[in-house]
Amino acid sequence: MTGIRLTAPAPGWAIDADVVVVGSGVAGLTAALRCAAAGLDTVVVTKARLDDGSTRWAQGGIAAALGEGDTPEQHLDDTLVAGAGLCDEEAVRTLVTEGPDAVRRLIDTGAHFDTTDGGDIALTREGGHHRRRIAHAGGDATGAEISRALVAAVREAALHTIENALVLDLLTDAEGRTAGVSLHVMGEGQHDGVGAVRAPSVVLATGGMGQVFSATTNPSVSTGDGVALALRAGAEVSDLEFVQFHPTVLFLGADSEGQQPLVSEAVRGEGAHLVDADGVRFMTGQHELAELAPRDIVAKGITRRMHEKGAEHMYLDARHFGAAMWEQRFPTILAACRSHGIDPVTEPVPVAPAAHYASGGVRTDLRGRTTVPGLYACGEVACTGVHGANRLASNSLLEGLVFAERIAADIAETRPPRTEPAAVADAGEPVALPAPEARTAIQRAMTRGAGVLRSAESLAAADAELEALHREAAADAEEAGGSGGSGAKAVVPGVDAWEVANLLLVSRVLVAAARDREETRGCHWREDRPDRDDAHGRRHLVVRIAPDRTPVVHRTETAAFPPVRPSD
Secondary structure (H helix, E strand, O other): OOOOEEOOOOOOOEEEOOEEEEOOOHHHHHHHHHHHHOOOOEEEEOOOOOOOOOHHHOOOOEEOOOOOOOOHHHHHHHHHHHOOOOOOHHHHHHHHHHHHHHHHHHHHHOOOOOEOOOOOEOEEOOOOOOOOOEEOOOOOOHHHHHHHHHHHHHHHOOOEEEOOEEEEEEEEOOOOOEEEEEEEEOOOOOOOEEEEEEOOEEEEOOOOOHHHOOEEOOOOOOOOHHHHHHHHOOOOEEOOOOEEEEEEEEOOOOOOOEEOOEOOHHHHHOOOEEEOOOOOEOOEOOEOOHHHOOHHHHHHHHHHHHHHHOOOOEEEEOHHHHHHHHHHHOHHHHHHHHHOOOOOOOOOEEEEEEEEEEOOEEEOOOOOEOOOOOEEEOHHHEEOOOOOOOOOOOHHHHHHHHHHHHHHHHHHHHOOOOOOOOOHHHHOOEEOOOOOOHHHHHHHHHHHHHOOOEOHHHHHHHHHHHHHHHHHHHHHHHHHHOOOOOOOOOOOOOHHHHHHHHHHHHHHHHHHHHHHOOOOEOOEOEOOOOOOOHHHHOOOEEEEEOOOOOEEEEEOOOOOOOOOOOOO
């Protein structure tokens, strides 16, 4: 354990369970349903409402070898290519072989996918896939349909859910094993304020951390809470430097911040072209798949062309679809564009890359176990080894499904006994909370220094800005706690301050890893190190937080992950 925790009041209430699942996307709700079906007393904690996570924003679909002539082996090959030499092949094989049946079980749970006239699941293509293997729902509302089906199943099963609750820290027993979580419930409800769910198994399914950047496709709740909790608890994270920037995000202006509308890769899968202001297709000749190359290649292609033209964005041209196809296949995207004064039926859509998906996260094994006993992770918060240096399009929903089921099976098999959490006061000194207004400073430092284009200079500048914010928070807390009458006011613990503390921690770790990786690989693009260095770069960077709050980066000996348990 690190002895690090957030500054927060002691829990004023507690409930007991066998399992607490933190998060309500495809990974969290699947894990919860499977645990409950195995007879485990399961509690779901979610930061907003049950259907407010990243899953419902997923447009394109879920990838699996469901079509005629397609095989898990072909899906594996495409995933390994996209991962740029850093995928764990055993993890990928697990994903692609168990994936088709996992999708069928999702359908049995109540999810309705689009079908052909013959009644088969309709499949499309996205970047990096050599076959049509993307199942979709509602045209471009796949995530919303999956979320609807899983939320309905959770409510039908009458699972205990705690909504509008920000998870704070992991609780552990006297032996250092997981014993639950502390959390803060916002607003009125059965519980309010800081409390605890005491359980011997904790499943992190908290989603991503896109809010560390100024512009992202992630919802406002994606502040890296799960990764930050795991780091404070002493868990290892890996591959955090590999942040995927979605190539085609609706461009709303250079100063636009927060969640931005996504223009799904499936639009390119159906034949849309990327063009510059002169109407020239610039991806042709850069890759055999042109606009359907893996996302890192397309994002780099767009960024290069923007630099060449001195432009702030490029265009996605799908006027040749016609109104009927736009309305039937991409109604969500069409409505989003028109709400911003752009009509894709009659004009090209302005697009630019924005932070989208974290390929790295809390390091797990194939059963979702982390390096902290009793703590599991799945979905975007986890690093299973599936994605490597760059996620293949639409593998994320599948990863959430497959590894959530594996976690539930492991917990049901082991059924660890409930233990008493150690007193919070024994967990060490709390983290000094940054002021809530530091959020913008963090996001701008990360966007400038650790965005699509990175260099030693830009990363050093970001690191310096982040460390200054870290030191400033510590100094203010020390002054406010002293008796010298300095006038400094301690930051009041609350949701805004806790979120900023999480954003600052994960940003510092991301930058530490990005500085250490002195090569260009996947979605980590170093301008000053433009070549891939397989001799030294085909290694994972594993990071933990030392008791003095500094990130410690360790490079693995091979492209394979070491076991999460010394005895394995």
